[in-house]
Amino acid sequence: xxxxxxxVSKMFNISKEMLRYYEKKGVLHPKRIDENNYRVYDEMDIxxxxxxxxxxxxxxxxxxxxxxxxxNYMENYAGYLEKYESxxxxxxx
DNA sequence: TTTCTCACA
DNA sequence: TGTGAGCA
Numbered sequence: 001x002x003x004x005x006x007x008v009s010k011m012f013n014i015s016k017e018m019l020r021y022y023e024k025k026g027v028l029h030p031k032r033i034d035e036n037n038y039r040v041y042d043e044m045d046i047x048x049x050x051x052x053x054x055x056x057x058x059x060x061x062x063x064x065x066x067x068x069x070x071x072n073y074m075e076n077y078a079g080y081l082e083k084y085e086s087x088x089x090x091x092x093x
Numbered sequence: 094t095t096t097c098t099c100a101c102a
Numbered sequence: 103t104g105t106g107a108g109c110a
Contacts, residue, residue, distance in 0.1 A: 006106070018094070096110090101107105
């Protein structure tokens with residue numbers, strides 16, 4: 001399933017400029033319709049967006065999210081969780 | 094992050 | 103007239 005930027009913007013309550021910003025940061029890689037240059041967000045982009053909002057809720061910066069999502073994400077997933085856990089414990093202490 | 098302008102259907 | 107892109 002593909003979505004246009006307006007639909008994605010609505011379902012995540014994120015402005016289209018923010019989506020463009022995420023794209024610039026390298027977090028999202030929507031395809032382009034050559035005909036009109038529209039951005040097309042597929043399932044993978046939607047999944048990545050979920051991850052983005054999740055990590056933002058965990059106080060990760062967009063640049064960090066971009067880095068972890070672009071480099072062997074699945075292999076390092078547990079590592080990122082541990083990193084988050086340690087940051088939580090630090091915050092509690 | 095928000096706002097403004099231009100292009101397209 | 104509404105929606106998307108790009109810029110400041």
